[in-house]
Amino acid sequence: MEDKRFYHTAGFRTLLGAVLWLALYLILMRAAQLPTPMMSAAIDGLLALGALAAMLALTAQFALPVRSWSDRATAIERLWNSLFGARGPVTYIQNGVAIEAHQERKRRGPGVLLIDNASAAVLRTKSRFTRAVGPGVVFTHGGEYLAQALDLRRQARSLESEAPTPGAPAQGSALSSLALTEDGIPVTADIKVQFILDPGPDAEPRQGADPYLPPYAFNPDSAARAVYGHPFQQEQEIPWTELPVRLAADLWREFARQWPLEDLISPRMIRPTPMQQIRSAIEARLTASGIAEGAPPSREAQVLYSRGIRVLGVDLHGLHVPEEVLSERARRWEAAWSEPIRQELAEAEAARREARRRGELQAYRELAAELTAGLRTRLERSEPLPDSLRDTLLLMLQDAIQIARRGAAGTAGQSLANQLLALHEEIMTLEEDCRKR
Secondary structure (H helix, E strand, C coil): CCCCCHHHCHHHHHHHHHHHHHHHHHHHHHHCCCCCHHHHHHHHHHHHHHHHHHHHHHHHHHHCCCCCHHHHHHHHHHHHHHHCCCCCCEEEEECCEEECCCCHHHCCCCCEEEECCCEEEEEECCCCEEEEECCEEEECCCCCEEEEEEECCCEEEEECCCCCCCCCCCCCCCCCCCEECCCCCEEEEEEEEEEEECCCCCCCCCCCCCCCCCCCCCCHHHHHHHHHCCCEECCEECCCCCHHHHHHHHHHHHHHCCCCHHHHHCCCCCCCCHHHHHHHHHHHHHHCCCCCCCCCCCHHHHHHHHCCEEEEEEEEEEEECCHHHHHHHHHHHHHHHHHHHHHHHHHHHHHHHHHHHHHHHHHHHHHHHHHCHHHHHHHHHCCCCCCCHHHHHHHHHHHHHHHHHHHCCHHHHHHHHHHHHHHHHHHHCECCCCCEC
16 A cells, blocks of 8 residues: 555544544634633533543444454454554455455554454564464454455365377376376366364364354464465466366376276276276375275375365266367277178178078979979879870970969969960960971
8 A cells, every 4th residue: 555644634623623623623612702712622522532432342342243341442443543544454364265445454553363263364564474263253453464264164176178199298288187198098087175273183064064163173283384385387376276186187197107098988897997097096096095004195185285275076077089089089990890891791692692592492492393283183092194295294284284373363373374275275275296287
């Protein structure tokens, strides 16, 4: 805040107003020719000052949700400071977000913070951090102001990814889940991490489960560690809320290198699947679960503890592969499966032609058998055979006419029978050796 001239301050305006009021009062007293105006002015001034003090004391009871007498006295003090322009920052923190006037934090007098049940805050001066405070009314000291507001609720941060491009670096972006598989294929995945400010080593997250306790646990040590530590990447400070998902992305890259792409895409009979195994391994490293008793915690768990963070769960899904890799994999799959299919189709076509040929041969055999039925019957009965070629043909034509009438119904069958009858009549006009007479 820019330095103000002394005549622009609230204290100067308050003092000027009091002086003008006193001067006006004395002028009116002299005009009324009252005796001892100075004594009356002093008495009335004391009465006015007492009324002002009583009014401020009564107002302070309702300006802030205070309960104890010490807090009431401090609230009255802060109201007096505001009257004379010596107040500090006044901030309301809701769901981890500070709501305050413009340049409010640049005020250096004693101030007040009103923090809801889902929030906490860390205070500081120009030279150092001072303390971490939780829900309720907090009175700040002179020169003390808000360093950072914190959200005590369950937090969730996600890292959504798209299909990578071949040849992209595995760690090209701080906010990317790009990784390389065992066979050097770039892949990405969607990562989601749920976490809270650590309520303490022996405490479990309440999250409003106990009706007799505040809905969210506040641990001053965790809140202080979340703000005091300042990790940087590429000269940019990383907020404590982004640290869990960044660590999860680093672990995803580490574990993805242990699996070939084929296993990640088509796990076959691997149970649990590689993606499930990677998710469990990431969660174990971030939550320190699954570590043998007595073994040191993982590097990631130590980093999270140093920032006052407790990870509740990790979700890993949506594996993304470059389009070129998927297209090549589809071509290989087609080549692997199309050749056997073509071979089977060729074998089926050959079998169909063979079956048709056999069926035609069988039909020819049956037709020949029916056409020679009369001759074979005479042979079986030892009857004399026809004496001439003409009589033999006529006997066979009689069998053919019977076959046409019996097997070919309709117009086509009748037409064939009529043609055979005409041929029978024509053969009867021939000589015995089938020559024309």
